[in-house]
Amino acid sequence: MSTPRPAGSPISLGRRPDASMTLLNEVTERPLDPGYAAAAQARAAGTAPRYGAVSRVLVLLAAAALGLGGVWAAKALRAPLPSGESARAVLIEQIRERIAASEELTAQNDGVRTEINDLQVTALGSGDAQVLDESSDLAVWAGSTAVHGPGLVITVEDSVRAQNNEPGTQEQRVQDFDLQVVVNGLWASGAEAIAINGHRLTAATAIRTAGEAVLVDLQPLVTPYVVEAIGDPQGMRTSFARTSAATHLSTLSSQFSIPSSVTPADDLVLPAGTTSGLVNVTESS
Known part of the structure; x- marks a missing residue:
């Protein structure tokens, strides 16, 4: 018979301490x-x-x-790909083609809108001149009609290195935030109507970035970015120089080699903007 193990004595397993290694x-x-x-x-x-x-x-x-x-x-x-075969060059070419198609459709839309306005004037007649004047003023502020007059032209474009698609120049490209700052500075300086690369801005306009393209109302734009604002040229220029937008443009030039210019214009012609659909609002009882 085997002798029972005394209580408290260790059990010998016959294994090396480092057997698991x-x-x-x-x-x-x-x-x-x-x-x-x-x-x-x-x-x-x-x-x-x-x-x-x-x-x-x-x-x-x-x-x-x-x-x-x-x-x-x-x-x-x-080795970098040739500029004609690079993805960015192809993308820019596609953007330019889409812009041309969009401008053609916009021109057709402007013609239809003009026809609608003429029919509206004919329907109201001369007896409702006050209503016509108020409607015309509201259309200007809403951006639903084309306008012209003196103003300022601010041009912002990517740096030379960024336009040559050199590596490490992502920060030297104009971003949506840069255009937002410029537009807000112009509104604060007394602008009555603003357009970017021919796209009229309204209260519902969105300036966003998708990939490397800047979108204005979902329309892709490419450098240079020309911001046109109608208003008193000298007054706007003086007021704009006092805003944070002018400081922002100076920072873009000194730190990111993004050039910009501010020039007055005697007569600018801004097209009508995209007309937003009406929203039904119901009052709760």
């Missing part, structure tokens, strides 16, 4: 792979296969070919 033990105790060890022993005993001069030359040529191929592949991957 087999991989580490192999690495520390046998650093040389068995295959390499066998090859070394064979060379020491003189039984290892011998390679002739031809084999050595072939190995050298293969190594040189692999090295040259790696260098060529690295240079090919790092």
Whole structure:
């Protein structure tokens, strides 16, 4: 019969304390792979296969070919694509095509809107002149009719390096925030109507960025960005110079090489903006 183990005595499992670290033990105790060890022993005993001069030359040529191929592949991957084949150039070309199509549709829309206004004047007649005047004023402020008059033209464009698609020039491109600051500064300076690259701004206009393109009412624009504002040229220019927008343009020029200019204009012609749909509002009882 076996003698029972006294209480409190340890149980001997017969295992090494480091039995769970087999991989580490192999690495520390046998650093040389068995295959390499066998090859070394064979060379020491003189039984290892011998390679002739031809084999050595072939190995050298293969190594040189692999090295040259790696260098060529690295240079090919790092070399910039031609401007005509780059993705940005293709994107800009597509944007220009879409802009041309959009401008054509906008011109057709303006013609229909003019026809509607003429029919409205005919329907109201001369007896409702006050209503016509009020409607005309509201249309100007809402941006639903074309306007012309003196004003300011502010031009902002990407840096020269950014226009050449040089790497590391993302911050040297005009962003949506930059145009928002300029537009807000013009409104604060007394502008009566504003357009960016021919797109009239209204109370519902959104200036956003999608990828590398700036969108105005979902219409993609490309550099240079021409901001036209109708109002008193000298008064607006003086007031704009006192706003944070002027400081922002100066910062863009000094820190990001983004040029800009502010010039007065004797007569600007701004098209009508996109007319928003009417929203039904119901009053709760």
